[in-house]
Amino acid sequence: MRRIITRTLLAIIALIAIGLWVTRPQALAPGTLSGIEGDVARGEIIYAAMGCASCHMAPGSEDRLVLSGGKSFPSDFGTFYAPNISTDPDHGIGNWSDAEIASAVLKGTSPAGQHYYPAFPYASYGRAEVGDVVDLIAYLRTLPADQSPSRPHDVGFPFNIRASLGGWKLLFSGSDWVVTGTLTDDQIRGRMLVEGLGHCGECHTPRNALGGMDTAQWLAGAPIPGKDNERTPDIRAPSLDWSAPDIVAYLKTGLTPEFDSAGGEMVDVIANMKQLPDDDLNAIAAYLLIVGTDTP
Amino acid sequence: MRKTLVVTLATVAISVAALAGADGHADPKQIEAAVKARQAHMQLYSFHLATLGGMAKGEIAYDAEAAGSAADALVSLVQLPQGGYWLPGSDNASIENTRALPAIWAADSKVGEAAGAMVEAAMAMQAAAGTDLAALQGAIGAVGEACGGCHKPYRASAN
Incomplete structure (x- = not known):
């Protein structure tokens, strides 16, 4: 009897481990960005198309270029706060590599290798072209730095377990199109x-x-x-x-x-x-x- | 022109400031009449914008005179005192049939500034509308933006 319980537990642990491995946070494959040069002028258009400012400028601010964060996003799972993504090296993303920023946008994965919450719309951005994201990054690097610290999300158990977001990503994100067929x-x-x-x-x-x-x-x-x-x-x-x-x-x-x-x-x-x-x-x-x- | 603008902005500021000072105990009949009146006011904006916007879109042939008189009407409308129909207690948390948010009447309300921006956009349209189609097209975006200046913070989305 004891042996059966032990084996069952081991099997469950193994399954969880496999599940976590399969749904682990993924960065872009190394070298994905190599040889792609960012174009600041095109990046400005991409920035507008992706609507970065709408969420990342300070609440009540009219300055669409200062991405200090702080805007709140209530949801059924808790309240999320847009982080500072200005060029500040400490509070923003000034120290991130291009590959780290691109992995965040396209894969929803942080430089520390954690899943982002999908309040950050990587389920949509995952359909973007790498070249567009490189242009965006070139433009983001021209924007002002802001020292406002990012506010932690207010998300309770079990949604505060970021590892579980891997399953979510598997189900609901990717680069497939919704409307398919013969398009002009x-x-x-x-x-x-x-x-x-x-x-x-x-x-x-x-x-x-x-x-x-x-x-x-x-x-x-x-x-x-x-x-x-x-x-x-x-x-x-x-x-x-x-x-x-x-x-x-x-x-x-x-x-x-x-x-x-x-x-x-x-x-x-x-x-x-x-x-x-x-x-x-x-x-x-x-x-x-x-x-x-x-x-x- | 400059003086007119300043006078106008002051008028708007006063009429909007009257909102805050007004007696908070209007009866339901007054409230209902006030909501109807301000919705009619919005309808009039819409009517004249249909002329200007229709020309900007190319749906209506450009006509300098018609464009100019629509812009004149817009400028008249933005200058009408509105204090009488934005009564405290007529927000969407208090009554039905309105999407006006309580934030309009909050202490930190910026409706006065938003109204001032609307006056400026309408005047810029007045200067542009009779000139030519390109000028009109150049001015319509700012008018729409000024509408959004109130509709973003102070109007609930539809359900």
Whole structure:
């Protein structure tokens, strides 16, 4: 009897060990960035497309270039605080290597080899091109340093066990696209901007019990965490029913086809989107117009 | 121009400051009328923005006169005193049928500043709208941004 218990325990321990190994935090493969030169000017556009400032500038700040962090993100699992990602060597990421920053953005893995919480939208950013991230990093290095210390997340047991996030990543992140099929070049570019860099799904797609995006309800609108009775809108083409010029004008001005205006977090999104070239905004419209349709 | 702007900003500041000082015991009928009035005010912004925004988007042919009068209307609207219909107790935590957040009436409220930014954006549009389409297109973004200046912190999202 005792032997059976011992063996069962050993088997369980072995299974846990295998599970932790399989879901261990992964950095980018060594050499992934070698030979890729960052372009600061392109990085500035990537920075706007990825919306870094919306989350990492100080709460209430209007300065989109000072990434001191501190904004709170309530969720079902606890409250997360955006960290300082300014160039400060002590409180920000000034001392990180390019590979470390790229692993954080694309893999959700910290320089110390820990999983990040998916409040950092690496489940979307994981679809980005390495070259775009290298451009972003070149731009981030030109931004001012800020000495505000990062605030620890307020997350209780069991969600404070970061090792468990490996399973989450396995289930809900990766570089696969949501909308697949035969797409035009414009739709493909738009898909990168919406599903990847712009991480629109993070707010506009409902989440399942484990906090993963329910891709069957892709961009169908979702409750806003921490706000009772408030939702992000359903932006699938048949529900939204906007034309391409409507979408482009909205992303440039925040004015809807009814000439209401963007509100809430979307105001910051518009501040980012209006910095994108017209080609990119047209691409976003081309992609959004096929979401929720049978076209692709 | 400069003087007009200063006077206007002062007027807006006063009318918004009146919010804080107003008696907090309006009856439900007054509150209901106030909510209707401010929503009508927003509807009027929207009506004139439809002309300006429609031209900026290329949906309506550019017409200097029509653009100019829509911008004039916008400037008139932003200068109307609004204190009377932003009554304390008319926030979305207190009543139905409004998305106005209680933060509007909080001690650290910045609605006055946001209203000032709206006045500036409307005046810039007034200067641009009758010039040509490119000028109008250049000014519409700031108007939308000024709308967001209040709608980001002070209006709840729809449900």
